Amino acid sequence: MLEIKNLKVSLEEEDKQILNGVDLTVNAGKVHAIMGPNGSGKSTLSYVLSGRDGYEVTDGSAHLLGEDILDMEPEERAAAGLFLAFQYPVEIPGVGNMTFLRTAVNGQRKARGQEEMSAADFLKQVRAKAKSLKIDADMLKRPVNVGFSGGEKKRNEILQMAMLEPKMCILDETDSGLDVDAMKLVAEGVNALRDEGRAFLVITHYQRLLDHIKPDLVHIMADGRIVKTGGPELALEVENNGYADILAEVM
Amino acid sequence: MALAQTKITATQERLNALRLSQSGWSASARADAHGRVIAMGLPVRRDEYWKYTRPDELTSPNVINAEVSAEDNTSIFGSLDCLSIVFEDGIFNAEKSDKLEDAEITLELLSEVNDLDIHWATGLYGVLETKGQAPVDRPLAALNTAFAREGLLMHVKGTVAKPISLIYLQNSDNDDVMLHHIIKMDKGASVTILESGPVGARCNIVMEAEIEDGASLNHVRAQGRNHERRATTHLFARLNKKSQLKSFTLTMNGALTRNEAFIEICGDDSVAHIAGASVGDGAFHHDDTVFIIHDALRGESRQVFKKVLRNGATGVFQGKILVKPDAQKTDGYQISQSLLLDDDSQFLAKPELEIYADDVVCSHGSTSGAIDEEAIFYLNSRGIPKVEATNLLTLAFLAEALSEVEDEDIAEVMERRLEDWLTRRL
Numbered sequence: 189m190l191e192i193k194n195l196k197v198s199l200e201e202e203d204k205q206i207l208n209g210v211d212l213t214v215n216a217g218k219v220h221a222i223m224g225p226n227g228s229g230k231s232t233l234s235y236v237l238s239g240r241d242g243y244e245v246t247d248g249s250a251h252l253l254g255e256d257i258l259d260m261e262p263e264e265r266a267a268a269g270l271f272l273a274f275q276y277p278v279e280i281p282g283v284g285n286m287t288f289l290r291t292a293v294n295g296q297r298k299a300r301g302q303e304e305m306s307a308a309d310f311l312k313q314v315r316a317k318a319k320s321l322k323i324d325a326d327m328l329k330r331p332v333n334v335g336f337s338g339g340e341k342k343r344n345e346i347l348q349m350a351m352l353e354p355k356m357c358i359l360d361e362t363d364s365g366l367d368v369d370a371m372k373l374v375a376e377g378v379n380a381l382r383d384e385g386r387a388f389l390v391i392t393h394y395q396r397l398l399d400h401i402k403p404d405l406v407h408i409m410a411d412g413r414i415v416k417t418g419g420p421e422l423a424l425e426v427e428n429n430g431y432a433d434i435l436a437e438v439m
Numbered sequence: 440m441a442l443a444q445t446k447i448t449a450t451q452e453r454l455n456a457l458r459l460s461q462s463g464w465s466a467s468a469r470a471d472a473h474g475r476v477i478a479m480g481l482p483v484r485r486d487e488y489w490k491y492t493r494p495d496e497l498t499s500p501n502v503i504n505a506e507v508s509a510e511d512n513t514s515i516f517g518s519l520d521c522l523s524i525v526f527e528d529g530i531f532n533a534e535k536s537d538k539l540e541d542a543e544i545t546l547e548l549l550s551e552v553n554d555l556d557i558h559w560a561t562g563l564y565g566v567l568e569t570k571g572q573a574p575v576d577r578p579l580a581a582l583n584t585a586f587a588r589e590g591l592l593m594h595v596k597g598t599v600a601k602p603i604s605l606i607y608l609q610n611s612d613n614d615d616v617m618l619h620h621i622i623k624m625d626k627g628a629s630v631t632i633l634e635s636g637p638v639g640a641r642c643n644i645v646m647e648a649e650i651e652d653g654a655s656l657n658h659v660r661a662q663g664r665n666h667e668r669r670a671t672t673h674l675f676a677r678l679n680k681k682s683q684l685k686s687f688t689l690t691m692n693g694a695l696t697r698n699e700a701f702i703e704i705c706g707d708d709s710v711a712h713i714a715g716a717s718v719g720d721g722a723f724h725h726d727d728t729v730f731i732i733h734d735a736l737r738g739e740s741r742q743v744f745k746k747v748l749r750n751g752a753t754g755v756f757q758g759k760i761l762v763k764p765d766a767q768k769t770d771g772y773q774i775s776q777s778l779l780l781d782d783d784s785q786f787l788a789k790p791e792l793e794i795y796a797d798d799v800v801c802s803h804g805s806t807s808g809a810i811d812e813e814a815i816f817y818l819n820s821r822g823i824p825k826v827e828a829t830n831l832l833t834l835a836f837l838a839e840a841l842s843e844v845e846d847e848d849i850a851e852v853m854e855r856r857l858e859d860w861l862t863r864r865l
Contacts, residue, residue, distance in 0.1 A: 240816055261825070262820045263821075
């Protein structure tokens with residue numbers, strides 16, 4: 189599904205390398221988690237993969253379903269099946285949530301040469317999916333993320349994911365700012381989307397999200413590299429002992 | 440203060456190119472206005488309220504050229520159920536117009552009644568314009584009062600069901616059109632007046648509205664899209680008790696547009712909203728100059744102006760709220776914002792508040808900004824391409840102004856026109 193090889197990235201504005209050769213392969217149907225101390229490059233990896241400006245890839249490659257995504261525009265990557273759930277979802281005053289969702293769904297369909305979804309089908313789908321995420325009609329009508337609580341914003345990200353049905357989902361600290369109940373709700377939303385044809389990369393600081401979204405593999409990232417990979421027990425180790433032991437061992 | 444000789448000369452040159460009508464009921468108002476123009480002189484760049492907008496092309500005695508645009512010669516409001524009144528190059532066209540008959544409104548043409556000795560509009564023609572000459576001169580409005588030969592005199596007696604749609608078509612490439620409309624709203628009357636179309640290569644339109652107790656005037660206009668046209672408009676309105684005025688202007692293109700509003704709230708509990716959305720590309724200069732006077736209790740006023748500018752376009756906003764000593768509990772709001780789509784465009788704003796009452800709420804804000812790159816990336820990452828994302832954010836920016844249009848059908852027509860403009864331009 190996602191194949192990252194020796195990815196090296198620096199910030200465009202300063203001559204500072206942030207990713208120092210990331211190697212990562214995520215297969216279809218799998219959930220991978222990435223943990224790591226602050227500043228280890230986790231969020232940068234998610235931004236680079238989704239095509240945000242401001243980063244320069246100096247070496248390496250990233251392929252999604254065999255396609256080189258690093259030369260694509262962000263919207264092309266989305267149409268190819270990539271989705272990033274933002275750590276800080278952006279507020280867009282004046283653009284209704286429904287209009288936004290519909291433009292996005294149809295934008296991707298158009299890019300893939302599919303027909304637009306009819307207004308009736310779209311409404312039906314949105315309502316059903318919103319309901320399971322406890323997103324009420326009012327939230328669908330309001331401008332995108334404007335005045336939403338932290339939990340509402342994250343649920344709205346999952347709703348977008350559910351509507352866009354991407355192949356490769358990257359969740360950037362989706363648990364940050366969530367209380368236990370909200371986290372469960374978000375995790376349920378993610379679990380409902382798990383299937384053979386879809387993969388997840390879950391970036392998180394805390395093991396507790398992984399109690400709800402069970403990963404197949406856990407990677408520890410440090411200094412812009414993946415330094416250790418293991419099973420779910422690796423997350424428990426981090427939770428109990430912090431990163432110090434692991435880092436001392438590998439670096 | 441004596442006028443500068445250059446101003447006197449320029450004014451005289453302009454006046455020499457015009458002929459003053461001396462017959463009928465309006466003759467003395469015209470003579471007065473003519474005198475005011477000479478006393479004030481036509482505007483020059485050095486005048487305080489013209490420092491952001493070059494008035495030369497509006498005052499010049501020379502012919503201005505603006506090629507007729509076939510596309511622009513259809514009314515944006517054509518799909519709505521209206522009573523249409525068509526002016527072609529500033530002259531009424533009976534064939535293209537609906538019958539000027541409605542039980543709740545009397546409609547007369549200035550050109551047809553001008554020579555009568557007595558007319559109900561005598562007490563109104565040029566009256567609000569004259570009052571609007573202080574504290575700031577508006578010589579182009581006085582020029583209009585003196586010389587306009589055409590216009591609609593509307594006496595609204597009750598609730599007029601269909602909007603009155605004034606459609607201004609252009610057939611000549613170099614017409615100089617002056618129109619002067621009078622709206623007399625009886626107590627409790629209500630009407631929607633629409634204006635649309637290219638008007639002429641150069642136009643000067645004045646509208647004077649006397650709004651009696653409990654009456655409601657809804658005014659929506661869409662200005663011509665011809666890139667070469669020059670326009671100056673003035674809306675003068677006086678609001679009596681519990682009355683309401685809502686005026687919205689959509690402007691796309693045009694080389695030069697100056698829209699002035701002078702609104703006096705002199706009856707208690709009245710509401711005046713003046714709003715505008717404008718989008719311009721390249722050689723586009725758009726100026727909104729608004730003056731709202733609160734001279735009664737519990738008045739509410741809103742000024743909401745949004746401008747989208749690109750490729751070196753210029754937007755100007757001069758807005759003032761004046762609250763007189765006895766206008767307690769006034770609620771005044773003013774916002775002017777521009778979205779600059781590149782580094783070459785500019786927005787010049789001069790918000791003013793002058794408050795003499797002590798128990799009022801008045802707020803104002805003015806901003807200039809570029810499109811939000813974070814938001815663009817967010818939309819892109821969801822599969823919405825850059826152009827579409829920019830359009831979406833641009834429409835979102837204009838939404839607050841557009842929401843001032845209460846009638847949903849009218850608002851939708853405007854929004855579609857804006858979408859159309861954006862998809863063709865961006």
